[in-house]
Amino acid sequence: MRGLFLVLGLGFVGLGFIGVFLPVLPTTPFLILAAACFTRSSTRLESWLIEHRHFGPTLRDWRERGAIPVRAKWLALIGTSTGFVLFYLGSHPGPWPTLAVALLMLSGLAYVFTRPSA
Numbered sequence: 001m002r003g004l005f006l007v008l009g010l011g012f013v014g015l016g017f018i019g020v021f022l023p024v025l026p027t028t029p030f031l032i033l034a035a036a037c038f039t040r041s042s043t044r045l046e047s048w049l050i051e052h053r054h055f056g057p058t059l060r061d062w063r064e065r066g067a068i069p070v071r072a073k074w075l076a077l078i079g080t081s082t083g084f085v086l087f088y089l090g091s092h093p094g095p096w097p098t099l100a101v102a103l104l105m106l107s108g109l110a111y112v113f114t115r116p117s118a
Contacts, residue, residue, distance in 0.1 A: 002041045009037030009045060016055075023079065028072065031055050032062055058118070067118040076112045080105045 012034035019027035031049060038046035050056055050063070061067040084105055088098065 005037040005041035006045075009034045009041060012037060013049075024083070028055070028058055028062075031059060035059055035063070061118040065116050065118075067116040068112060069118040073112055073115075073117070077109060080109055 012030045015025065016027045016030035016034060019025035019030060035046055035049045038049060050059055052059075058069060058072070061069070084102065087093070087101055091097075093101070
């Protein structure tokens with residue numbers, strides 16, 4: 001199992017790295033998952049992530065208090081809204097797919113905005 005968690009952690013770090021450059025792919029959730037995997041596989045890689053100059057403070061806030069920075073909450077709102085508009089204009093869905101996507105996105109935003117702020 002340790003090897004599986006190590007591979008998963010490295011994969012999540014890779015996705016997080018790609019997310020730094022692609023605005024549609026979130027970085028922090030993948031790094032949170034990577035840190036959780038490294039907890040079960042590599043204390044050295046876990047420490048590297050948690051102590052990272054850029055990502056460490058956000059990961060520590062999440063781990064200690066389940067907190068999300070206010071800036072990240074607003075970026076989630078802007079990104080989700082933009083994604084919904086692009087989905088709607090790009091595919092012209094019927095009322096049921098529109099409602100399903102809207103409810104899914106609102107559920108995600110509700111979760112983000114109900115977490116403590118960092």
